[in-house]
Structures are given as C-alpha cells and as structure tokens.
Amino acid sequence: MAQALELVCVLLLQGSAQAQIPIQCANDVNLDSGECCPVFWGDGSPCGKDSGRGTCQQVVDERAEAGTVDFRVRWPSYFFHRLCVCKGNYGGPDCGECQYGWQGKGCQKSRVVVRRDLADMNAAERQRFVNALHKSKVTLSKRYSIYVSESSVPNSRRSFQRATAFNVANWVHYLTSKTLNQANQLHFAHRSTAFPVWHRLFLLFLESEIRNVTEDDTFFIPVWSWAGKSNCDVCTDDLFGNSGSDGGLTGSIFRSWEVCIRP
Numbered sequence: 001m002a003q004a005l006e007l008v009c010v011l012l013l014q015g016s017a018q019a020q021i022p023i024q025c026a027n028d029v030n031l032d033s034g035e036c037c038p039v040f041w042g043d044g045s046p047c048g049k050d051s052g053r054g055t056c057q058q059v060v061d062e063r064a065e066a067g068t069v070d071f072r073v074r075w076p077s078y079f080f081h082r083l084c085v086c087k088g089n090y091g092g093p094d095c096g097e098c099q100y101g102w103q104g105k106g107c108q109k110s111r112v113v114v115r116r117d118l119a120d121m122n123a124a125e126r127q128r129f130v131n132a133l134h135k136s137k138v139t140l141s142k143r144y145s146i147y148v149s150e151s152s153v154p155n156s157r158r159s160f161q162r163a164t165a166f167n168v169a170n171w172v173h174y175l176t177s178k179t180l181n182q183a184n185q186l187h188f189a190h191r192s193t194a195f196p197v198w199h200r201l202f203l204l205f206l207e208s209e210i211r212n213v214t215e216d217d218t219f220f221i222p223v224w225s226w227a228g229k230s231n232c233d234v235c236t237d238d239l240f241g242n243s244g245s246d247g248g249l250t251g252s253i254f255r256s257w258e259v260c261i262r263p
C-alpha cells in the first residue's frame, strides 16, 4: 500500500524544473519578480503586516543562478528571494495560518493532536478517516500549484498544474526522493538520518492539506502499530484493501485511486 501510494509516474525531462508553489504566487508576475508575499485575507496587507503577523523580506541576496544548482538545494531561492517572514507562531505563505502545533487567533495556544491507533478506532471513525483520505485524493489543493518547466532556464516555457491535495503531498515526497542532478548519491529524505524528522514534517503537511480540503480541523492521521502482528490487519476492504493475485487491490475505496500525476 505505502509503496503503491509513493509511486508517482511522471516523465521528467533532463534539466527540467517542477515544484510546488503557493497558489497565490503561481503566476508569471511573481515568478519574474522573485517575490512571493501574498496578501493575508484577514487584513488585506501582504504577509498580514497590518496585524503584526509578518513582513515581506529579502531572504536571500539573489536568486540562485538558474541551471547551475538543483533548484531544491537552496529552496526556495531558485524561485523567490523575497518571502513572508512570519512572526511568533504565525505561518503559511501569507502568515495567515498558525505553525504546526499552535492554534487560536494569535497562534499562542499549543495544540496537541492525539494520533490514535487505527486498531482502537471504531468502524465509523475508520470510515471517516478513509473518506477524508479519499476526498483529499480527488479534491484540488486550495493552497499549492505545481510549477512545470521544460528546462531549468528561467524564461523557458512554463506552466502551473493544479493537483489534488493528496497529490501535492505525494509530489513533495517524490521530489524529495529524486537524486540531485550533480551528486547522484544524495537522497534528501530517505536512507539517512533525516528520515524520521523529514517524514514527521511531511505528515504534518499532508494532514494540514487534508484538513483544508475536508474542512475538518479535527482530522488526524492515525498510527498503525504492527508490533506483534504477523499479518496486515489493515489490508481489508474497509481500510486499505487486500492484494489480489495480480498485485492489485481486491476491494476498498483505494482501488479507484490513480497513482500518476498527469501533465
């Protein structure tokens, strides 16, 4: 299952650049100016400056010289050199959200999310979890768009591809797993000490994308503890599905999932 979800089939042209970009900045004007300081809806000012949430600042001296480095190395300077720098626990591209682990109007109340074990959740709770995952797989992300360019030269033909919330997260995972152009061995999130830390953050990202499209702020990703288990007790039709003889799923809602992000 996990492996199937990680499979994103995309054709990547040599030297091309593709990345997730906040929707507010996914346009030629922002990319050309190198600035991504979206207006916070709550007060109409860039980065929520008027509410003391953050300010638009130069974060790198200049944009990374296109084509000379892999655009992930000094993320996001390949695209932007001016960004919202949020104060306190404010977060998000426009400082309009709270950072993970915080809530409330001023983002000063800590937020503890209990990751329950799937095994302890009743049928209705499991169904809710599966439905939320599915909704994120079929609903376009309201926050990110995927930048697609046929080459890493800045003014080459580029476009923005909307993707579903789950696929945006999937894309992030995929991008991170791609090796660097120059140093083939380096792998950002896997096969290294970064694995647990990177994936913790990744799951928080996925969780927040799911909360956003389901409009369910109580959604959480449960844990599955396999300790002492000799078979896959979540490989059932009401959860992740069982493998048939052809390797496909015999049932479950995930049977309908497409695992390719299509250009």
Ligand SMILES: *[C@@H]1O[C@H](CO)[C@@H](O)[C@H](O)[C@H]1NC(C)=O
Binding pocket: 142, 143, 211, 212, 213, 215, 216
């Ligand atoms: C989802 O994200 C969009 C874009 O940031 C925002 O306008 C909207 O209010 C969010 N919805 C929820 C339910 O958080």
